[in-house]
Amino acid sequence: MRRSKTIVVLMALGMLTACQSNGKTTANSSPNSTAETTHKQGGTVTISNEQGQTWPCQFNPFNPAVNLESLGFVYEPLIYVNLLKNQAETPMLASSYQWSADKKSIVFTIRDGVKWSDGQAFSADDVAFTFNLMKQTPATDLYALWTGAGLQSVAANGNQVTMTFSDSAQPYFFNFANQIGIVPKHIFSTGDAAAHPDTWEDPNPVGTGPFKVDPCSPNNIQYTANPTYWQAGKPYIQKVEYPAYLDNGPANNDLAAGKAQWGSQFIPNIKAFYLNKSKDNNTWSPPVTNVNIFPNLDPSHPDTSKLAVRQAIASAIDRNQIALIGEGGQQPAANQTGVVTPTFNKYFDGAALSAAGYDKPNVDKAKQLMSGAGYSASNPLKLTIITITGYTDWDASLALIKQELQPIGIDLTISDLAQQTYDDRLYNGDFDLAYYGEPGGPTPYYELRQILYSKNSAPIGQQASFNYERYKNPDVDKLFEQYATADDATQVDIIKKVEAAMLKDIPIIPTTESVDWFQYNTSDIQGWPTKDDPYCQPAAFNAPDAEQVLLHIWSKSAQ
């Protein structure tokens, strides 16, 4: 029942692109721009997010295995970028920023009056130190800013920090402004932390964020409010309990019993198990990426590299049924354009989808295509699809897909593989069909580029980074290369052209949309992100989004 694949954390990759083309946010705007009533402080929230392991009580923000427990809680980014609201920005440690005209340099104005939780003053020096540390110790440069993004220098001057790049750097804004937690120079420049900033344990993290770790044990992290937090009166919630759940079962039991209020994993049969238990139990799981059938497009796989076969599969499958039965209605159906709706509706080309005939299943067309290729229900094409053992919902979806493909003349064998065996075969291109979802990013560009950009591919037998189906189309490559420097409207246009290629070439076949699992209990805690007010990605494993939740929620009983 472990569902790690659904924990799609959209921290996005170190090599991707632009969110917004307007280069400036207004100076000194309040971090929470919407007018908001204030609340009294008090109350406790308990997070139920299955980790599969006990807590190591390390909080080093440069350690990718543990930084989800410190980013947002303790360490803060410069600017928070909200994926669910067209990349809306909230200034955090930077009160504003200004791009140069060619987007090769950016100047952040650093917020005044911020203190580290040990009482020392925070300054622009700390920001410059954090980025320069990543240059000195490449293992801490998780997003490859210095090596991949062309970062040339970071310097502080007064309350300003200037970053210069060798090329247009707008594509990396999401990474360096939103994903990097700023660390204190006075801690990271002395002792063990300075000697090994990448492996230092950081057991008592000192940050600028709304919470402090107090205390941590292998079973539970308790966060208590930082009394000197720079947003006066916040956080409202004074304590966060984060127990280590080793398995979904106990994590879900605690949610159903109301012992935990903030859920972040899949609950099977959620209606009976969770929603019906209390009128205060709610769920809202926004879709963020696609789950797809990856056909092997390499000529060494003659069947799946044949366009007619892929078109037939894309026409035959009933995505709504897969979402409803395979995923128990907890994930929405995807569509052949590869754009996740409704999250990224702005980019979605519905007209093109209908014009291409993929807006609803068409079994007759699929049968025709297959008979053109020489196959029928009595003389079926035998194909094998690989998937990961233990992803029971994927198994259910695939069983349904197998049923739907049988009448058009495809005999599908489902091959459940252990995670790492599966990885080997997926990365090296050793499959006919594979069932998989990419990590995605803050706009559809990220996911589509991962899947379709030819530089993310590799010859069969070598590991591809994302383009596992081995799609190569110079026109599509060119579109991706233009995207970085394009303005907002042109970017939407470019994505629509990529969607056209998805409809024409069927490089992959999206089936359902992965969601950010989120359940919340409102009996005491109020102010959760909702469908109507998606102020951030709601699951607790989203960094640094969790901070936004923690800054909004408040306790009824404390008022």
Place this chain on the structure above:
Amino acid sequence: MRYLLRRLGFFVVTLWAALTLNFFIPRMMPGNPVQALRDRTHNKLSPAALQEMLTSYGYKPNQNWFVAYLDYLGNMFTGRWGVSIGGSSLGEPVTKIIGQALPWTLGLVGLATVIGFVLGTLAGIVAGWRRGSRLDAILPSVMVVTSALPYFLVGLLLILFFSIWINGFLPSDFNYDPSIPPGFSTAFIGDVLSHGLLPALTIVITSVGGWVLTMRNNMITTLAEDYVRMGRAKGLTNRRIMFNYAARNAFLPNLSGFAMSVGFVISGAILVEYVFNYQGVGYLLYNSVQNTDYPLMQVLFMLFTVAVLVSVLLCDFATAWLDPRARAKG
């Protein structure tokens, strides 16, 4: 003396063979630590960055296997066990991780094994003594069933009965309630006991049957011996005959069986710890294999091997001491 030396030699050779297998088998499994971390971080970070990260924790992806093997053997004996390179414990010293988990497993699985053994042996003595009674008719047949039940099934049923149906009467997960500060307070100790009850019960239920059956059968064989009849003829009390004459001798095979099972305590009942979210070494092993965490995995395997071998060795020594025939043959 020759017997003891031979047993010691056997111990050393077996230990070396097991350590060698422990080194090579995990490395021949599909996947590697970088790939496991890539899965764990959901493919968001580049494999090159992850490899760099793991290298700074001491992972050497391109090291010659033979050199790595010699390093490994040396490190196992000198206790330089390194840091974990997988999962959320990335970067934590292996000794610390195991130090946190081991007491829980020794407490839970160790105690439950002893309780199961004592209960089973006593019940076996009584059942064998009252051969043909109603107790003897029911007990062995029930025990045949319970000893064949798998751990996880019993665990899940107990959770269903005591935790879900009786609405959280007994906790079904964790080793203690994190909201109670650990310490020598009655609240904390009571909490630890209540958290250990269901998993301990699972182990007792599944293990007690084996002890009952062997003890009962040994008793019946022993009761037919002449010295038991002799005791009766002398007019000794039943109690004395039962425990001092019959059970004492019938107990020997059970004792060596127990020595073996103590060796397995350290590996924890992996399934029990998994079902009950109980954070002992069995659970650690499961996780380290999932994460291809070589340093943690190989130390755990070594501890399990050593525990089994040492208890077998002790059992050999005990047999030599108790049974002159073993010494003579050696």
